[in-house]
Amino acid sequence: MENPIEFEQIFNAKIAKGEFIEPKDWMPEKYRKTLIRQISQHAHSEIIGMQPEGNFITRAPSLRRKAVLLAKVQDEAGHGLYLYSACETLGITRDELNEQLHTGKAKYSSIFNYPTLTWADMGAIGWLVDGAAIINQVMLQRASFGPYSRAMVRICKEESFHQRQGYEIMCVLAKGTAEQKALAQDALNRWWWPSIMMFGPPDSESKNSADSTRWKIKRETNDELRQKFIDRTVGQADFIGLVLPDKDLKWNEARGHYDYGQIDWAEFNSVIAGNGACNKQRLAHHIKAQEDGLWVRAAANAYARKKAEKEKNMLVA
Amino acid sequence: MTKIDTQFPLWEVFIQAKSGTPHKHAGSVHAADKEMALQNARDTYSRRSEGTNIWVVPAEFITASSPEDQGAFFEPSNDKPYRHPTFYIIPDGVKFI
Numbered sequence: 001m002e003n004p005i006e007f008e009q010i011f012n013a014k015i016a017k018g019e020f021i022e023p024k025d026w027m028p029e030k031y032r033k034t035l036i037r038q039i040s041q042h043a044h045s046e047i048i049g050m051q052p053e054g055n056f057i058t059r060a061p062s063l064r065r066k067a068v069l070l071a072k073v074q075d076e077a078g079h080g081l082y083l084y085s086a087c088e089t090l091g092i093t094r095d096e097l098n099e100q101l102h103t104g105k106a107k108y109s110s111i112f113n114y115p116t117l118t119w120a121d122m123g124a125i126g127w128l129v130d131g132a133a134i135i136n137q138v139m140l141q142r143a144s145f146g147p148y149s150r151a152m153v154r155i156c157k158e159e160s161f162h163q164r165q166g167y168e169i170m171c172v173l174a175k176g177t178a179e180q181k182a183l184a185q186d187a188l189n190r191w192w193w194p195s196i197m198m199f200g201p202p203d204s205e206s207k208n209s210a211d212s213t214r215w216k217i218k219r220e221t222n223d224e225l226r227q228k229f230i231d232r233t234v235g236q237a238d239f240i241g242l243v244l245p246d247k248d249l250k251w252n253e254a255r256g257h258y259d260y261g262q263i264d265w266a267e268f269n270s271v272i273a274g275n276g277a278c279n280k281q282r283l284a285h286h287i288k289a290q291e292d293g294l295w296v297r298a299a300a301n302a303y304a305r306k307k308a309e310k311e312k313n314m315l316v317a
Numbered sequence: 318m319t320k321i322d323t324q325f326p327l328w329e330v331f332i333q334a335k336s337g338t339p340h341k342h343a344g345s346v347h348a349a350d351k352e353m354a355l356q357n358a359r360d361t362y363s364r365r366s367e368g369t370n371i372w373v374v375p376a377e378f379i380t381a382s383s384p385e386d387q388g389a390f391f392e393p394s395n396d397k398p399y400r401h402p403t404f405y406i407i408p409d410g411v412k413f414i
Contacts, residue, residue: 024381025384026384071364074360074364075364078360078364081361082361085345085346086344088327094347095324147344151344154362158364158365297324297325297349300325300349300350301325301349303349303350304349304350304353307350308350
């Protein structure tokens with residue numbers, strides 16, 4: 001079986017039958033590249049996504065909220081690690097992945113370039129940002145690359161707590177004083193549009209979608225996922241008396257979906273291009289954490305080497 | 318940034334969900350030594366009591382069969398249906414067999 005055409009036929013047949021592709025299987029170079037781009041972007045998003053919420057750990061309003069927020073941010077770290085681990089099976093090292101992030105070759109979700117201004121933002125992020133992420137991740141559980149799919153199954157099991165704790169924060173604020181309710185509404189106003197942008201450009205302009213769909217990495221389009229999220233969220237906002245900041249939002253009986261207003265894609269593109277409020281700060285913090293940790297990793301390596309030598313000498317003696 | 322790989326060797330993680338069940342592959346972690354590998358594996362793959370026991374194995378020590386040879390490698394068992402109980406003809410009405 002030396003013939004590459006034969007390899008490709010086997011690969012295509014597996015995809016067609018809905019089988020999974022495993023790391024050592026033959027795969028088209030473009031499939032590998034697409035996966036590295038997508039999985040690393042996803043992993044970086046989890047890790048960079050720790051910053052906006054980490055910002056509030058010391059200022060959580062109660063011990064309960066603090067314990068919850070700590071656990072949530074720790075989960076984001078865990079999710080980043082599952083995804084790096086899946087990505088590394090494609091033959092790229094963690095150092096290379098970090099370097100791509102630092103040079104801007106790899107992206108992370110542009111939502112994390114928005115600042116977290118008040119405690120209500122912790123509610124809005126959990127409810128909306130994690131809510132939007134769940135819609136995407138549920139679909140990705142069936143992605144054709146085995147390690148990616150398995151990481152997603154694990155992540156989806158944990159993610160529901162993230163959304164519920166956020167919605168709970170919003171519920172409490174919305175039922176609180178006028179000032180607390182205003183905080184919740186303000187957070188919703190600022191996070192709503194960036195959240196629905198998270199699904200990516202409209203299908204008519206999405207340049208990565210065709211291959212991803214053909215290879216069954218993605219099984220639903222950006223617009224389909226976005227619609228699903230909006231349809232689910234409208235009722236949740238109504239229930240706690242908050243108003244989604246979109247005057248064009250209304251139920252369309254014929255479509256069986258909510259219609260929604262024009263998304264400001266110029267803003268989306270501008271934030272991706274580096275002009276968001278926090279782009280520089282987020283990357284600078286990540287680079288600093290990597291550099292500051294360098295001596296710790298060097299010390300751990302030296303200790304491991306020394307201990308291994310000691311154990312070897314004891315065996316000889 | 319330095320160019321050397323500073324992220325420690327790779328370890329594969331296997332978790333036993335509860336006693337009596339086999340260990341199952343969970344993913345991988347980077348760690349300088351086996352103690353760190355165990356702790357990282359616990360923090361990464363068992364934040365919600367997912368396991369009663371964890372194995373960590375340096376990834377370099379795992380030998381895997383090659384997917385390209387899958388056919389030939391597993392072929393010897395394909396033509397031995399007599400290894401399955403359904404191969405044997407037992408008269409109707411015989412019980413407990």
